[in-house]
Amino acid sequence: xxxxxxxxxxxxxxxxxxxxxxxxxxxxxxxxxxxxxxxxxxxxxxxxxxxxxxxxxxxxxxxxxxxxxxxxxxxxxxxxxxxxxxxxxxxxxxxxxxxxxxxxxxxxxxxxxxxxxxxxxxxxxxxxxxxxxxxxxxxxxxxxxx
Amino acid sequence: xxxxxxxxxxxxxxxxxxxxxxxxxxxxxxxxxxxxxxxxxxxxxxxxxxxxxxxxxxxxxxxxxxxxxxxxxxxxxxxxxxxxxxxxxxxxxxxxxxxxxxxxxxxxxxxxxxxxxxxxxxxxxxxxxxxxxxxxxxxxxxxxxx
Amino acid sequence: xxxxxxxxxxxxxxxxxxxxxxxxxxxxxxxxxxxxxxxxxxxxxxxxxxxxxxxxxxxxxxxxxxxxxxxxxxxxxxxxxxxxxxxxxxxxxxxxxxxxxxxxxxxxxxxxxxxxxxxxxxxxxxxxxxxxxxxxxxxxxxxxxx
Amino acid sequence: xxxxxxxxxxxxxxxxxxxxxxxxxxxxxxxxxxxxxxxxxxxxxxxxxxxxxxxxxxxxxxxxxxxxxxxxxxxxxxxxxxxxxxxxxxxxxxxxxxxxxxxxxxxxxxxxxxxxxxxxxxxxxxxxxxxxxxxxxxxxxxxxxx
Numbered sequence: 190x191x192x193x194x195x196x197x198x199x200x201x202x203x204x205x206x207x208x209x210x211x212x213x214x215x216x217x218x219x220x221x222x223x224x225x226x227x228x229x230x231x232x233x234x235x236x237x238x239x240x241x242x243x244x245x246x247x248x249x250x251x252x253x254x255x256x257x258x259x260x261x262x263x264x265x266x267x268x269x270x271x272x273x274x275x276x277x278x279x280x281x282x283x284x285x286x287x288x289x290x291x292x293x294x295x296x297x298x299x300x301x302x303x304x305x306x307x308x309x310x311x312x313x314x315x316x317x318x319x320x321x322x323x324x325x326x327x328x329x330x331x332x333x334x335x
Numbered sequence: 336x337x338x339x340x341x342x343x344x345x346x347x348x349x350x351x352x353x354x355x356x357x358x359x360x361x362x363x364x365x366x367x368x369x370x371x372x373x374x375x376x377x378x379x380x381x382x383x384x385x386x387x388x389x390x391x392x393x394x395x396x397x398x399x400x401x402x403x404x405x406x407x408x409x410x411x412x413x414x415x416x417x418x419x420x421x422x423x424x425x426x427x428x429x430x431x432x433x434x435x436x437x438x439x440x441x442x443x444x445x446x447x448x449x450x451x452x453x454x455x456x457x458x459x460x461x462x463x464x465x466x467x468x469x470x471x472x473x474x475x476x477x478x479x480x481x
Numbered sequence: 482x483x484x485x486x487x488x489x490x491x492x493x494x495x496x497x498x499x500x501x502x503x504x505x506x507x508x509x510x511x512x513x514x515x516x517x518x519x520x521x522x523x524x525x526x527x528x529x530x531x532x533x534x535x536x537x538x539x540x541x542x543x544x545x546x547x548x549x550x551x552x553x554x555x556x557x558x559x560x561x562x563x564x565x566x567x568x569x570x571x572x573x574x575x576x577x578x579x580x581x582x583x584x585x586x587x588x589x590x591x592x593x594x595x596x597x598x599x600x601x602x603x604x605x606x607x608x609x610x611x612x613x614x615x616x617x618x619x620x621x622x623x624x625x626x627x
Numbered sequence: 628x629x630x631x632x633x634x635x636x637x638x639x640x641x642x643x644x645x646x647x648x649x650x651x652x653x654x655x656x657x658x659x660x661x662x663x664x665x666x667x668x669x670x671x672x673x674x675x676x677x678x679x680x681x682x683x684x685x686x687x688x689x690x691x692x693x694x695x696x697x698x699x700x701x702x703x704x705x706x707x708x709x710x711x712x713x714x715x716x717x718x719x720x721x722x723x724x725x726x727x728x729x730x731x732x733x734x735x736x737x738x739x740x741x742x743x744x745x746x747x748x749x750x751x752x753x754x755x756x757x758x759x760x761x762x763x764x765x766x767x768x769x770x771x772x773x
Contacts, residue, residue, distance in 0.1 A: 212395060237358070248394060305761060473765065570715075
């Protein structure tokens with residue numbers, strides 16, 4: 190476990206925040222794992238989130254991955270901060286077909302202001318799983334004005 | 336108008352394809368403009384697509400922009416081809432707050448296999464509009480197996 | 482001219498800084514234009530900066546473009562700041578063959594901490610010019626410790 | 628070793644090609660490791676390749692990394708093909724100060740036309756090493772016209 194969170198209550202903080210991302214409920218996504226600097230989110234396949242060939246739309250895959258990377262960064266931030274995505278870069282490796290998308294985000298470098306994360310998206314099927322996306326992103330931590 | 340589409344019926348082809356992207360209907364997005372190499376999609380704000388601060392989730396902005404860029408590329412392709420996103424790069428310039436997202440995608444270079452596109456996302460409000468995203472992406476055209 | 486520089490002496494400041502980028506001298510690059518939020522750098526073709534097919538190496542094109550975008554951001558910063566590249570994203574549109582590379586960087590959004598820039602690289606030849614690269618990047622301004 | 632090269636003579640093919648990248652000689656870079664789908668290149672620090680603070684210019688780091696990723700892709704291609712960078716995305720994690728840059732590129736997915744790679748750049752110093760860059764890129768394999 191290479192990162193030590195400054196907030197010992199980071200799991201609860203991440204889970205509370207995730208519960209306020211309404212798009213996650215709309216999509217039916219689930220926060221399945223929260224560790225220091227690493228977060229996993231799972232999205233069961235839904236036909237109403239597909240593109241023209243019946244696969245999950247690339248933007249939907251990116252939405253789930255972006256949240257996984259953002260919460261990985263957020264897990265290492267002190268309380269009272271908000272996390273926002275500065276930039277997101279994604280390679281789509283294969284069409285997102287299968288039973289569920291598993292998105293894992295990890296912190297690569299946590300700086301004072303900016304945190305750089307790396308993530309992978311996998312589609313799981315009965316006969317195995319396939320990587321469908323590779324993401325790198327920069328997150329910024331700001332004092333939360335809420 | 337710098338691009339000449341090889342398919343004179345490209346507007347109908349883009350509109351038909353957009354109608355099959357179920358996520359666009361789920362989000363309530365509308366295809367508002369189709370020109371050779373340039374496409375605009377509008378998404379009225381929806382609270383059920385927001386992140387934890389009540390703004391549109393970055394991934395939702397990217398979903399709409401990705402479709403705008405993809406259809407800009409698709410508008411220049413010959414009939415019988417499918418378009419897929421190879422890679423998508425987005426800078427988030429400001430939180431996506433406002434009444435509606437206007438996403439414009441334009442082709443920068445249409446090659447034999449790959450097409451590079453550039454796009455802008457704007458949030459419109461009563462008092463004006465603000466650019467919230469800048470996207471570059473690579474699209475691939477493949478013979479459609481449908 | 483959409484940007485108003487906070488430092489009226491920005492042209493001299495950019496030129497002085499450029500003169501200290503030793504790699505620009507090593508490559509033989511020239512700072513050809515400095516406006517508020519927009520900078521142009523030209524690199525005459527050199528065979529000793531090529532890849533295996535005799536074109537300028539993609540990394541050389543990126544080096545010149547990165548400096549153009551960085552100085553575009555730097556032109557809008559107050560005195561006493563340093564500019565560093567946070568992330569750089571480039572589409573290579575065509576092989577960089579020709580007589581000289583013309584790189585133009587422009588500021589898209591200048592925030593308090595981060596500045597987002599967009600740039601284009603063109604190869605000029607006797608018979609015209611061709612765009613070879615499209616770049617987006619995030620720059621950070623930090624108090625200069627020099 | 629997750630990848631099986633189609634060309635058993637891939638090491639010689641990569642080394643021959645690297646020897647023709649004149650910019651690598653100009654910079655003084657060395658090809659230090661060639662495995663199926665993974666390549667390492669080392670660049671000793673040189674003051675004439677620095678930016679204004681005396682660190683290696685971000686574009687120089689990208690040049691070395693881009694070659695490492697490109698040759699990782701090339702190692703898995705059949706003979707008679709050329710490799711070109713389609714797009715390159717880099718996060719700069721720390722200033723490139725130190726004695727030498729070690730750049731490692733790895734194939735994440737090798738498709739029929741496009742290969743996606745991931746890379747890391749490290750600066751080595753007497754007291755240890757620090758990651759300075761994270762790169763993802765798309766490479767295309769084309770029949771070599773030489």
